[in-house]
Amino acid sequence: MEQVTPLVVPQVNVNDDTVLLVRWSVEQYGQVAAGDTVCEVETSKASAEVTADRGGVLVQSAAAPVRVRIGEEIGAIGPTREAAAAYLQARAAPKTAAADGTVKATAKAMARASQEGVSLEAVARSGVHGTIKESDVEKFLAGQAARAQTTAGQARIPPGLAKYVELTGAVPAFDAAVAANLRRSTDHLILASVDADCRLTAAHGIIRQALAGGRMVSLVHLIVAATSRVLPRFPRLMSFAYEGVLYRYRAVDVAFVARTPDGRLYTPVVRSADRADLDGIARVCQAETLRIMRGGVKVEELEGACFTISHVPVGRTTRVVALPSFGQSAILGVSAERPSIELVDGAVVERPLVTLTLSYDHSLCDGVYAASFLAELTSHLERPAP
Numbered sequence: 001m002e003q004v005t006p007l008v009v010p011q012v013n014v015n016d017d018t019v020l021l022v023r024w025s026v027e028q029y030g031q032v033a034a035g036d037t038v039c040e041v042e043t044s045k046a047s048a049e050v051t052a053d054r055g056g057v058l059v060q061s062a063a064a065p066v067r068v069r070i071g072e073e074i075g076a077i078g079p080t081r082e083a084a085a086a087y088l089q090a091r092a093a094p095k096t097a098a099a100d101g102t103v104k105a106t107a108k109a110m111a112r113a114s115q116e117g118v119s120l121e122a123v124a125r126s127g128v129h130g131t132i133k134e135s136d137v138e139k140f141l142a143g144q145a146a147r148a149q150t151t152a153g154q155a156r157i158p159p160g161l162a163k164y165v166e167l168t169g170a171v172p173a174f175d176a177a178v179a180a181n182l183r184r185s186t187d188h189l190i191l192a193s194v195d196a197d198c199r200l201t202a203a204h205g206i207i208r209q210a211l212a213g214g215r216m217v218s219l220v221h222l223i224v225a226a227t228s229r230v231l232p233r234f235p236r237l238m239s240f241a242y243e244g245v246l247y248r249y250r251a252v253d254v255a256f257v258a259r260t261p262d263g264r265l266y267t268p269v270v271r272s273a274d275r276a277d278l279d280g281i282a283r284v285c286q287a288e289t290l291r292i293m294r295g296g297v298k299v300e301e302l303e304g305a306c307f308t309i310s311h312v313p314v315g316r317t318t319r320v321v322a323l324p325s326f327g328q329s330a331i332l333g334v335s336a337e338r339p340s341i342e343l344v345d346g347a348v349v350e351r352p353l354v355t356l357t358l359s360y361d362h363s364l365c366d367g368v369y370a371a372s373f374l375a376e377l378t379s380h381l382e383r384p385a386p
Contacts, residue, residue: 005056009068010050019067019068020041020042024039043299047180052077061073061076062075071125108133109123189324190363191361193360194357195319195358196377197354199340199353200351217279220256223334224285226380227309228274230380231274236369252307256268307332308324310331318355320334333358334357335356336354358374
């Protein structure tokens with residue numbers, strides 16, 4: 001039988017069960033060589049190119065753009081078009097062992113896979129037959145770790161530096177995915193930044209009043225609310241340029257950065273934040289953050305924001321220069337709170353403040369435009385509408 005190699009959806013981000021097959025780089029029934037890029041996939045955090053493991057004729061079984069599961073076969077490469085097509089046809093035939101198309105797994109296997117953020121479909125594709133057991137998941141994880149270690153071992157640094165360091169392993173998949181997303185974003189931006197100090201006297205009053213009424217409201221919630229009111233008057237900050245084409249978001253969907261105890265960063269989205277009141281925004285933010293901490297956030301909840309807010313409430317932090325995600329041209333960094341001294345009617349008064357730092361694409365707007373946005377945002381926070 002002629003050898004055929006399936007084209008399998010890779011695990012780009014360990015926390016995603018699906019990816020978006022963005023486009024094919026090779027036409028249907030096209031000839032490819034080992035190492036050629038055949039398609040591009042994208043998650044909420046990163047994009048990746050899928051390469052061919054061998055040379056031959058590519059037969060696609062999924063039409064882009066489409067969302068596909070990790071470990072799913074989206075095509076095959078064979079010595080001939082007929083061989084690859086026959087392989088895919090055979091794989092698509094109904095299986096008596098799992099006629100419903102579901103992957104069967106024990107409770108322990110499902111719990112372990114969920115804990116590590118791997119897809120059971122990917123485990124099944126690794127060669128498991130029948131019900132997946134916890135040992136099968138462990139074997140799959142060990143294989144991933146071995147491949148990552150091999151990749152790390154293949155990296156080479158200058159000999160003059162090598163004698164001072166030791167190899168500690170590959171970059172964790174999640175961190176690599178975040179870095180890839182930011183690298184892809186900044187490749188298309190001319191980043192600049194501008195700062196503005198914002199007094200928090202009024203914000204603290206609103207937070208105290210909400211707590212007294214049994215409602216949980218934080219500074220981030222107030223900033224999301226104020227930002228969503230101001231953004232529509234600054235449409236360039238809701239736009240981005242990509243390959244010479246300008247795009248603008250239809251809705252004021254605002255994301256905020258949530259950090260897990262182990263240091264993973266997520267950007268859950270408050271949909272149509274400009275149409276929600278402060279309590280509604282607070283409820284959404286709290287629910288999204290809880291889902292992230294429990295590991296239950298969905299890809300759709302991290303996609304499509306036009307703007308992001310990143311608060312770093314670590315003491316003595318006076319400026320936060322954040323990087324926009326791919327598909328955004330601006331992001332707001334919020335520093336830790338700190339006291340400031342002012343002279344009011346001849347008396348020294350201490351007031352809390354934060355520094356707001358807007359990172360923006362200078363190819364879409366200039367410093368005056370960016371500073372004007374910050375001025376209006378600060379005004380909303382210091383003198384909120386009743």
